[in-house]
Amino acid sequence: MKSNKQRRAEIKAHRLERAAALKVQLRTQDARQLSAGGLVPGMAMADKSRLAHYNTTFGEVPDFYLDQAYTCRDCGAKEVWTAKQQKWWHEVAQGSVYSHAVRCRACRQARRALRDAALRNEGANLLGDEVARLRALAAEKPDAAALAQIEAALQSKWRSLRVVAIEVMGCWGGPEQIAQLEALVAARPSGQNHRVWEREAADAAAKALRRLAELRP
Structure with a gap:
């Protein structure tokens, strides 16, 4: 056996x-x-x-x-x-x-365990707090302050925060946001380097546009 x-x-x-x-x-x-x-x-x-x-x-x-x-x-x-x-x-x-x-x-699994252990430490979940704060903006009509927060997030050192900012833009779905998302998609680089930010941003923007199109009547 x-x-x-x-x-x-x-x-x-x-x-x-x-x-x-x-x-x-x-x-x-x-x-x-x-x-x-x-x-x-x-x-x-x-x-x-x-x-x-x-x-x-x-x-x-x-x-x-x-x-x-x-x-x-x-x-x-x-x-x-x-x-x-x-x-x-x-x-x-x-x-x-x-x-x-x-x-x-x-x-x-080992990597996930280390990350979870780090998040249990006081003050370690700063990124998670920022993500939650940005996601909350998606349910509100964008004002000057919200737009400024998204612009700041797009310049963040954290890629995951930048991706969330792109997702929020898709949730808002205004003409300015759609133009920004389309510009990100158009700027997608060619080549085999899959780790460059411009490629990841283009993929996130494409997904946001697709979801926006699915929600429209």
Whole structure:
């Protein structure tokens, strides 16, 4: 009888082998040909209706997801970001379609535990307080003071605070806010660097515009 730990190790090894095999296939075969005869192991079809805001703003979105092998940036463990996990992240959690897995589950949990411990210390939740204060502005009609707070947040050292400011602009949905959001989307840089702020701001603005469009009659 195998233990749960042994079973998990076997499953992980199998996924790594499958991801490596898919990578080799893609060197000599177009990805679309892989699904010509139906889904293959390590593949999940994309629901393009859930990715429409990317499709109309930044070009084509994927037809499907494939298992991707990666190395955890913290511990160096070899892991697999499965096609099913990618589908949930992009379509349910609405994570950026350009994002990638970088940490294994154990390191994510350890990182979260450290963050939670830090927040329990007195005065450590300054960022959380600022976020809550900004989110409260979304339910109110913007006045000069609220507009000034959003402008200040857009210059914050905290990226997460800047993203919340963009979300609030989308909630307000005035002509000036829409113009600002569209300008952020238009300024999205090209290239492979997914960590630049302008790319993250453009993605947040695109999401805000999409939600605003969904709420309109």
